[in-house]
Amino acid sequence: MKVKTLGQFIIEKQSDFPYAKGELSRLLRDIGIAGKIVNREVSKAGLVEILGETGEVNVQGEKVKKLDVFANEQFIAAFKAGGEVCAIASEENDDIIPIDSEISKNAKYVVAMDPLDGSSNIDVNVSVGTIFSIYRRTSLSGAGTINDFMQRGTEQVAAGYIIYGSSCMLVYTTGKGVNGFTLDPSIGEFCLSHPNMRTPQNGNVYSVNEGNYLHFPTGVKKYIKYCQEEDKATNRPFSSRYIGSGVADIHRNLITGGIYIYPTTTKSPKGKLRLLYECNPLAFILEQAGGIASNGNKRIMELDITELHQRTPLFLGSSEMVKVALDFMEKYKEAEV
Ligand code: AHG
Ligand code: MN
């Protein structure tokens, strides 16, 4: 079987965009390279102690960094060196990182990212991920501004995630379907392993942190009870699966069919997840794979954004399952008032 690498695939797909000059291709390639470096470090995470690198200083005399900080720095360095973006927004940085360098002076794009999603899972050897979202800049020249990021999810040019799991995968969309690439560590290349990914219309997995049950809106509580009821026709009860790494939960559900919910809670009345660099990119991927992404009553990608780190509730996954959950939200919306 002929292997197609991410690099080859990106070049082939460039002709989908007749006016493309290769900038987006190069940006995606840069993301792939930074992803490989982060994967290398993530896969060594359990060795840190025995290699004696947990102290203040590592063997190179550098301070040992937490992996989320390391991932953030790797991606920022890749974007700065690549010259295709004029600003970066990251979960790890309060403000945007404007870029105004010689090589970025014609940069057309801005990128928003969650450099390490699920970072509380690193110490226990559970999958984590990186999420990214690419927009065309709206400012005219020089370094990008915060306004470049105040665009709806529908304006995304590309989005994707990398999952550092039992294997490392990069999954992305440019609005023409979703493709998944698995890293072959023996050759150091992402290889096309999941062409044209589609999520099943229906599934039997629901993923939600049920520990917060008491604090959920009534619609979510009723939907969870619905998932637990016996009903042969709809294949219930569904299975509950919650890793606590959003990328891992959503990647599994994308492949097997399922619904992921992070609702509002009394503690987080706006939800926990961030619109710009978690929900919008995951929504773009899921919609491109045939699924639905909603905040409970509106499409995620049509939400207005006014703050870099804006939060939103999220209902994401197989279309038939999300529709049922949204019906419950609609039916019990009065209960909250
Ligand atoms: P991050 O590690 O980037 O802060 O994100 C973690 C997110 C998401 O990946 C996960 O699904 C969710 O938070 C888990 O939250 P709870 O522990 O509240 O369930
Ligand atoms: Mn996250």
Ligand code: MN
């Ligand atoms: Mn994170």
